[in-house]
């Protein structure tokens with residue numbers, strides 16, 4: 001499902017961009033296609049000023065866009081505004097209505113994708129790129145301690161509210177896949193979903209740094225069902241993988257590696273099947289029924 005379907009950007013004023021946070025501005029592509037952004041910023045100088053201030057002197061390219069943009073009629077301006085907001089619909093949903101992301105049908109993949117690999121009971125769990133906390137849903141109740149790393153402040157607030165019942169053991173912190181402010185070997189179980197892949201080798205190295213020897217790193221989902229650079233980097237690092245269905249969004253791949261297990265034991269089996277170390281051997285305790293055993297949604 002395209003990210004532009006996550007939120008109705010046509011209902012948003014262009015000033016919604018004032019809610020963007022520093023990481024978004026850092027991720028703003030300098031080669032923004034077409035002239036829609038320049039046209040929209042020319043008509044909304046306060047938004048342009050905001051972006052330039054937050055870019056801290058690195059916003060010269062925005063000024064050039066505005067200078068090269070034509071003045072347009074109201075209908076064309078609105079088309080440009082909507083086109084810009086549609087391209088950043090994922091960022092906007094996180095800062096305007098995280099609950100709309102949380103309600104996306106594709107997030108309703110089976111909890112067994114995680115619970116079949118790991119028993120969270122008594123574990124230190126770390127979720128990186130936590131978003132609205134989908135991966136924490138099946139893990140948090142039984143974990144001993146949970147760290148949620150998320151670069152967007154608005155989402156960090158959402159996570160605290162969503163998991164308020166577990167406030168005593170949940171620590172929500174700023175950070176990135178490549179920059180996790182936790183000591184080496186912090187987690188027994190490190191998970192990340194829908195976020196891996198911009199800098200595969202650096203991301204794998206950082207996820208493994210914060211995971212203790214014998215602990216497990218799980219990317220669920222890690223990539224689409226394609227042999228891309230992210231997939232190749234994970235295979236080279238010794239990750240096992242399998243595929244699963246994301247409702248309405250096709251097959252995805254999940255990956256896992258128990259640190260300390262030699263890479264050659266986790267690869268070399270035909271890819272469409274679950275490969276490598278059987279899930280029950282990837283963590284200390286065998287996955288069993290959750291205490292209390294209540295069904296998951």
Ligand SMILES: C[S@@+](CC[C@H](N)C(=O)[O-])C[C@H]1O[C@@H](n2cnc3c(N)ncnc32)[C@H](O)[C@@H]1O
Nearest residue numbers: 129130131132134151152175176177193194195
């Ligand atoms: C598509 S959402 C996935 C959220 C959640 N893990 C899930 O599976 O539903 C991606 C999340 O990762 C965050 N994010 C994006 N780039 C990141 C990075 N380089 N490091 C850590 N988090 C990142 C975003 O702010 C967003 O909350």
